[in-house]
Amino acid sequence: MSHFLNDDQKAIRDVAAKFAVNELMPIANEIDASESTPDWVVKRCAELGFYGIYIAEEYGGIGAGLVTACVVLEEIAKASPAFAGLLSVQMILCPETVNVLGTPEQKARLLPKSASGERLMAYSQTEPAGVGNIAYHQTKLTPDGNGYRLDGHKLFCTQGAAKTYLVMPRTKRDGVDGYGCVIVEAEDEGFQVQKYEEKLGWRGTNTGPIAFNNVHIAPDDVLGDLLTGNADHAPANQASFLGHAATSLGCVEGLFDLTVTQVKERQLYGAPMWKLSPITDRLAQIWTKIEACRAMLYNAARQIDEGTLALPLGSACKAYIGDTAFDCCSQLLQMWGGSGIMNSTGVNRYFRDARAKMVAEGSTEIHHAVIAQAALGFTGLLSSSDSN
Ligand SMILES: Cc1cc2nc3c(=O)[nH]c(=O)nc-3n(C[C@H](O)[C@H](O)[C@H](O)COP(=O)(O)OP(=O)(O)OC[C@H]3O[C@@H](n4cnc5c(N)ncnc54)[C@H](O)[C@@H]3O)c2cc1C
Known part of the structure; x- marks a missing residue:
């Protein structure tokens, strides 16, 4: 793929690949086993500038675009698909939601x-x-006095080391119902992280339920239109689906590389495993x-950068690359025999x-519903922003 990338993109890719191989890979199993990511990993990504890749220069980022963001996520996912998923949320989904919905003051804040x-x-x-x-x-x-009051609770919020939350509540204005987006800070009175879930995969990302009990929301903590803030940031969701697809791609590439080494080294029936044609055929297909x-x-x-x-297409990438990555990872794991099952x-x-x-x-099914709606020219049941 190198020939598609310009010199800046190649340079950032090489930084990400070096970080992934030398620093992340040695602790990737530990992140998975312990369901926690060490603080130094978060700090190191900040030092390397990863969090600002998709943020405009005027707001402190490097404005390198989505191709660059995906290149970085793909490299990092080869070592830790779990950490790459968290990075995608914090590199693309959240800042781009603010970028799409926010006033200049909110973006600067x-x-x-x-x-x-x-x-x-x-x-x-x-x-x-x-x-x-x-x-x-x-x-x-x-509505409450000089602002609003937020009450309720949400599930499965992936937080990592987050301190600011973009929350989608039901809203109302002049008797009309809506669904918006508001800013909640971790220090706000009435906000609570209830627990972190233990998960099958994508571990070490601090995912869990969060609750709001009478949290004060000032008018400038409402992002975008009160009634349509959620639907209006669909472009941020599309970019994020691609970031997520990049982590699925890096995930299958990471296991592919490890499996190639394994089938070259592993001896079966007195010969290297790659001499078995079902193995090479499957590797070629993957x-x-x-x-x-x-x-x-x-x-x-x-296309997003342009x-x-x-x-x-964002939904199609998320669903297709995600499903393909899982299918291929399942076949690759099979080549490891019993060793693949052992942690x-x-x-x-x-x-x-x-x-x-x-x-x-x-x-996948929700994304398929979005794609089908577009293909059939039918709208009404789902919008592309309904999928996070
Ligand atoms: C590791 C992890 C991290 C997450 N992080 C976050 C986060 O940071 N923030 C956040 O808001 N959410 C997060 N989520 C939630 C995630 O986005 C949802 O779990 C996912 O979108 C599925 O929604 P659901 O759980 O509500 O499933 P449901 O909507 O309850 O779906 C149940 C089943 O019905 C199917 N289904 C649903 N709708 C349709 C449809 N229209 N057509 C056909 N089939 C359908 C689903 O595919 C599924 O099989 C996370 C989830 C996981 C697993």
Whole structure:
């Protein structure tokens, strides 16, 4: 893929690859086993400038665009698909939501601190009624004195080291119902992180339920229009789906590379394992699928950078690359035999991370519903922003 990248993108990719191989890979199994990411990893990503890659220069980032962001996420996911998923939320989804919805003052308040890693952000939409079933969501914003009051609770909020939360509540103005987006700070009275879940995959990301009990929301903590803030940041969701797809791609590439080494070294029936034609045939098919996914991903990312993306392509990448990565990881794991099932080899986390990625940031079925709506020219049940 190198020939598509300019010199700046190649330089950032090399920095990300070096970080992934030398610093992240040695602790990736520990992140998975302990369900926690060491603070120094977050600080190191800040030093390397990763959090500001998709933030404009005027707000403290480097404004390098989505292709560059995806290149970095792909490299990092080869070592730790779990950490790459968290990085995608904090590098793309949250800052871009602020960028799309925010006033210049809100951007100046939030984005420089996000770019520097000083105050990373989290994104919170999902509720027990289902992520896209927003008419049944219970978290509500109610007018109160000189602002609003936020009450309710959300599920599965991936936080890492976040201190600022972008929360989607039900809203009302002049008797009209809506669904908006507000800013909540970790220090706000009435805000509570309830617990961190233990997960099958995508571990070490501090994902869990959060609650709001009479949290004061000032008028300048409402992002975008009170009634349509959620729907209006669909472009941020599309960019984020591609970031997430990049982490699925890096996930299958990481396991592919480890498996190639394994089949070259492992002796079966007195010969290297690669002499078995079912193995080489399967490896060739997986290699081809990886290349196809990469072409699809970077074609879509380039369209976003150029402002020409056809809306369901973000969903198509998220669903197709996510499903393909899981299918390929399952086949690659099989080549390890019993060793792949044992945690000590550190390879089954790729399979588990690929599986979690089929649900996180919109399940495959939800994305298929979005794509089908676009293909059929039908709107009404789902919008592309209903999938986080
Ligand atoms: C590791 C992880 C991290 C996450 N982090 C965050 C986060 O940071 N912020 C956040 O807000 N959420 C987060 N989520 C939530 C995630 O986005 C949702 O779990 C996911 O979108 C699925 O939604 P749901 O759980 O509400 O499933 P449900 O909507 O309850 O779906 C149940 C089943 O029905 C299917 N289904 C739902 N709608 C349709 C449809 N229209 N057509 C066909 N089938 C359908 C689903 O695919 C699924 O199989 C995270 C989830 C995970 C697993």
